[in-house]
Amino acid sequence: MTDDSLRITEIFYSLQGEARTLGRPTVFVRLTGCPLRCHYCDSEYAFHGGERMTLASILEQVAGYQPQYICVTGGEPLAQPNCLPLLTQLCDAGYSVSLETSGAMPLDEADTRVSRVMDLKTPDSGELDKNRWENIPLLQPHDQVKFVLCSRGDYEWAKFKLDEYRLAERVDDVLFSPSFGQLEPRQLADWIVEDNLPVRFQIQIHKLLWGDAPGY
Numbered sequence: 001m002t003d004d005s006l007r008i009t010e011i012f013y014s015l016q017g018e019a020r021t022l023g024r025p026t027v028f029v030r031l032t033g034c035p036l037r038c039h040y041c042d043s044e045y046a047f048h049g050g051e052r053m054t055l056a057s058i059l060e061q062v063a064g065y066q067p068q069y070i071c072v073t074g075g076e077p078l079a080q081p082n083c084l085p086l087l088t089q090l091c092d093a094g095y096s097v098s099l100e101t102s103g104a105m106p107l108d109e110a111d112t113r114v115s116r117v118m119d120l121k122t123p124d125s126g127e128l129d130k131n132r133w134e135n136i137p138l139l140q141p142h143d144q145v146k147f148v149l150c151s152r153g154d155y156e157w158a159k160f161k162l163d164e165y166r167l168a169e170r171v172d173d174v175l176f177s178p179s180f181g182q183l184e185p186r187q188l189a190d191w192i193v194e195d196n197l198p199v200r201f202q203i204q205i206h207k208l209l210w211g212d213a214p215g216y
């Protein structure tokens with residue numbers, strides 16, 4: 001029998017705190033492990049540990065919440081090959097599925113019904129060289145590109161990439177988010193308005209509501 005299990009850090013129900021469906025009640029499936037080490041990472045507890053779960057048991061736990069929205073995150077979800085059948089089975093079950101990914105893995109095999117939120121790693125993240133620029137042509141309008149910004153330098157870099165790859169024409173939402181506790185949200189908001197950028201500003205609302213604890 002083939003092993004369809006995944007290493008899972010947590011499955012929980014909360015309000016989506018980021019990206020396009022912000023504020024929607026959502027089930028989060030957090031996969032364990034990540035090959036990157038972004039300086040600001042708020043999910044380091046997902047680097048190790050976790051529990052092996054079969055696909056069937058993940059789907060059963062998710063269904064118990066009777067959700068409309070599912071967010072598959074991590075860690076880096078695409079680092080586990082069995083993430084691909086998980087995404088497909090969640091879509092087959094009728095959920096609206098989003099995937100949070102660093103884009104450091106090939107995107108081409110992830111189910112195209114999923115809204116892929118691809119985070120391009122900035123210079124100050126410390127993981128700039130992990131960006132797979134070849135993922136960009138694979139993006140569809142319902143996917144999302146995200147920049148988590150730590151400084152003015154990161155902002156200038158993101159503005160340049162926005163233009164270089166015509167990102168706002170490629171996907172419906174390009175997200176600019178401050179690195180939590182590092183870049184003042186209001187500062188980023190002012191820069192975006194001053195430059196009239198075609199992006200969506202976002203703050204991680206779950207941290208305003210519940211702090212930085214796991215499980216929210």
Ligand SMILES: C[S@@+](CC[C@H](N)C(=O)[O-])C[C@H]1O[C@@H](n2cnc3c(N)ncnc32)[C@H](O)[C@@H]1O
Binds near residue numbers: 040103
């Ligand atoms: C924890 S990561 C998991 C998915 C994937 N590894 C990635 O980086 O996209 C989910 C999202 O949270 C963002 N994130 C992590 N730490 C953050 C922080 N301190 N402030 C703002 N966003 C953060 C990441 O950049 C990413 O967009």
Ligand SMILES: Nc1nc2[nH]cc(C(=O)O)c2c(=O)[nH]1
Binds near residue numbers: 015017071100
């Ligand atoms: N409420 C809430 N929304 C989220 N959206 C993306 C998250 C993540 O950690 O990837 C996340 C999270 O950890 N909590």
Ligand code: SF4
Binds near residue numbers: 075102
């Ligand atoms: S890629 Fe995502 S999970 Fe991995 S270290 Fe960076 S923010 Fe954290």
Ligand SMILES: [Mg+2]
Binds near residue numbers: 042043
């Ligand atoms: Mg989080």
